[in-house]
Amino acid sequence: MVITSVISTKQVIQPSIEKIIPCIIQPMIGEICHQVSFSYGDELGLDFGEMSPYDHPKLKHLLKGSWRFGARASPWAVKHHDQTLVVTAEADTDEQTAIAKEIVKQLEHKKLLDMTIEADTLQLTMSFEDSYQLILNPELDDDSGLACWELFMPTEQLLTVGPGYFWSCTSIS
């Protein structure tokens, strides 16, 4: 198993994370978001690239992408033409969550144009065609131990950012 990871102070990681992460995910740019879905805990998931069925017999009717992005528990927002369509929070009601789930579906079948991360806030911005943006705003003071987001890659690697300024890119084959 090959593990690349950084546990560092903000000062050390600051100049690098905003450059390293986009390099790792560069091959995903230009891929289509084929599917927006949710898993247990209302975790937002976006599937890109080649779609294939799950191996598990009870999930064979569901598809997964060769690139699988998971927002974990990070709050997210969707913008269209710089207008905010929805902003989520941990304390959202069931009704608010249901509305947010419908709105974020607008990202389906959109091409990913860019993905940037801010070193200070770890805010992740995914820009899609037709002027859509998905923005993750990780809670840096969160003590749950959960990652801010994760990305399963077709190279059999898992990129994980968070908790805090920790990130890793791990072989999972």
Add this chain to the structure above:
Amino acid sequence: MNCTYRIISYVIMGKKRDLKQIDAIARECNMSPPVRKAFGKFIENEKANGDMGVLNDKGDFTWEELQQKAEEFLNRF
């Protein structure tokens, strides 16, 4: 399978609690990250199919229920 009982802090509520429980069970059951990801999908799929948990009126699962689900999930892999 060796899923031992583990106490999860219920100070953490809602989505974070659910995700932490899935992660904790995945660790207990030595699931790889892709299997853990599929397990989260499996649990959501169970709820969607009407196999709800008793934790709350949303049909979320208790720790014991998730342990049983993990066993079922792994046995059918």
